[in-house]
Amino acid sequence: MEKTIDESKQGTSLVLDTKTKNSRKLYIESYGCAMNFADSEVVASILSEDGFSTTQELNEADLVLVNTCSIRDKAEQTIRKRLTEYNKVKKTRPHLKVGVLGCMAERLKDKLLDEEKIVDMVVGPDAYKDLPNLIKEVDSGRDAVNVILSKDETYGDISPVRLNTNGVTAFVSITRGCDNMCTFCVVPFTRGRERSRDPQSILEEVNELWANGFKEITLLGQNVDSYLWYGGGLKKDFEKASDMQKATAVDFSDLLEKVALAQPKMRIRFSTSNPQDMTLDVIRTMAKYKNICNHIHLPVQSGSNRILKAMNRLHTIEEYFELIDNIRKIIPNCAISQDIIAGFPTETEEDHQDTLRALNYVKYDFGYMYMYSERPGTMAGRKMEDDVPDATKKRRLSEIIALQRSHCKIRTEAHLGTVQEVLIEGPSKKSPHEWMGRNEQSTVVVFPKEQYQVGDFVNVQMNSCTSATLIGKAVGYSENN
Known part of the structure; x- marks a missing residue:
């Protein structure tokens, strides 16, 4: 839920400039969050070097790849329908191969390959460099699968092509995976443990984007505030690092400053932040550099401490409010946006009222609000009964949305006359x-x-x-x- 979903981009087919030497056609569709769209650019770059040009015409494709999302049930159902449609195309293009990438691929590999037999290839988020080998397997008539999660893969050595871009804004991935284990979230199980990308490779990508005319970047991660580079490896192993590694480590506030200094005329944004990991150093760095945009996406998920604990959010609502107060104090004109889940298991009417009180306290500039949907594989899916009736979820969500809409209006009107x-x-x-x-x-x-x-x-x-x-x-x- 922490990954912001842009509904207008769901199912977008991606295309890049054709290399004359590339004879095969790739049709790639992306669903889910910005991380998935950024990953699709990495995939297109890898396959561009392996003889594939992208196409937006399904009927001329030799290979169809779907980059999937497991955050919400709606996304999975949409993707299943699309896979059925791709297989219909096989009747007229029998050589066409269909593959599933990303989070849903890792979680449903057995069903997709063996039970339902609707795909030829399943590739997890850490295995994209293995795609050329997997395609050779598929070409020879065998199913292919690689969903092994890596301890060190960050794709820092891949220069992503920019797909369907406006040429102005771009995503730059800085971390992969997540260690937070929120009970509603499948990401740690589908994308693995958290590791950070070499800051030098990030700066090189930012400089290249500026040289190519891009004016704004968003530093991207499941939890950007957890960024920690100490020479490679998992964040959880930092305690085993040498004294020299610890002394020269780069955290997120350090990285933010390096990027801001590298291109002082480029706008810098970042997403997503986790309240338990955001430090005042990050806020002070934002205040220090004019080119770092004054906007923080800070998911609250619930205003109830009882529900926050059930979600394994490692902070209280009072600590969250203290962070909000500090942001407002250090950067008075900072916009703050939210994610909220309505109807999490065991949520009572009082818990819901706590969420409405949190909305009234912060008065967010905008937000992303969802009804809870049980995701198989998560702790909530395994251990908690989805016991809030749909009608109650819908009513609570509509109340949250109505209140947020009124706050949007207040925040937007505050800009008038400037x-x-x-x-x-x-x-x-x-x-x-x-x-x-x-x-x-x-x-x-x-x-x-x-x-x-x-x-x-x-x-x-x-x-x-x-x-x-x-x-x-x-x-x-x-x-x-």
């Missing part, structure tokens, strides 16, 4: 005559196109708004342009 820097990301969805971009708080801004172009930093006068979108007029280029 002039703010906006990075143009592309045309507005509602009008071809307007640009869409975001301010540093990640609020969407639309304004007339005039002479400006995608990738420009523009100062915009904020004149009106909807509950979540600012409407303004450009008053000139910003000093960052």
Whole structure:
């Protein structure tokens, strides 16, 4: 649940420039969070070197790969339907091979390969470098599987191609896996234990993106605040590191500073943060560097201490509020967004009211809110009865969404009358005559196109708004342009 899902991107097929020497066609679809979309770029890069060009036409594909998500049941059901559709295409293209990548692949490998026989290949999140070998197995008529979780794979040596990009914003993965073991989350079981990527390889990727015209990056991880590089290996083994390794270790605040200094005109964002791991050093680093955007995605999940404990969230709501207070004190104009789960097992009406009280305390700028759905393999799925009726979950979720929407309006209206820097990301969805971009708080801004172009930093006068979108007029280029 900590991974933000962009519904508008679900099932997007990805394409990159064709290499003339590549004779085979890859159709790759991605579901889930930003981590999955970033992984698809790594996969496309690996297969581009193995003779594949991407296509957005399923009927001309030689290989279909689906990068999957196990966070919500809805995602799994959608992917199963898509796999059925891919297999229908095999009737006209019998040489077509179908593979499943990512979290769902690791969890359901036996069902997908042996029981349902709807795929030829299953590849876990740490095995993408093995794809050329697995494809050879499939080409020779054998099923292929590699879902081994690695202790050190970070894909730091792969330069990801940028798929279907606007050429302005990009994701840069800094960690893989997670150690937190929240009881509702399947990630530690599908992506393995947490390990961090060499900071030098991160800086090289950031510098390359800037050289290629990108203006904003998001440092990405299941829990970016846990980033810790001490020469390689799992974070949990840091206590065994040498004195020299400990003295020269790089934590997330150090990395954030290095990236900000490397490209002072590039906007820096990061996601996702975990309250128990976010330190004031990170907040102070954000305050110190103008190019680090003032927005923190800080999932609360519940306002009830009893439910937080059942979720294995290693903080109380009072500690969470203290962190919020410190953020507001150090960065008064920092936007804060949330994830909330409605209807977690055993949640009572009083627990739900605690969540509404938490919303009222923080008044988040925006959020991602879901009904609890049991995920097989998680601690909650194994040990807890999903005992909150669907009707109750839906009602509680609707109350959470309504309250969050009112807070969105308050936070958005607070920008009115100001002039703010906006990075143009592309045309507005509602009008071809307007640009869409975001301010540093990640609020969407639309304004007339005039002479400006995608990738420009523009100062915009904020004149009106909807509950979540600012409407303004450009008053000139910003000093960052």
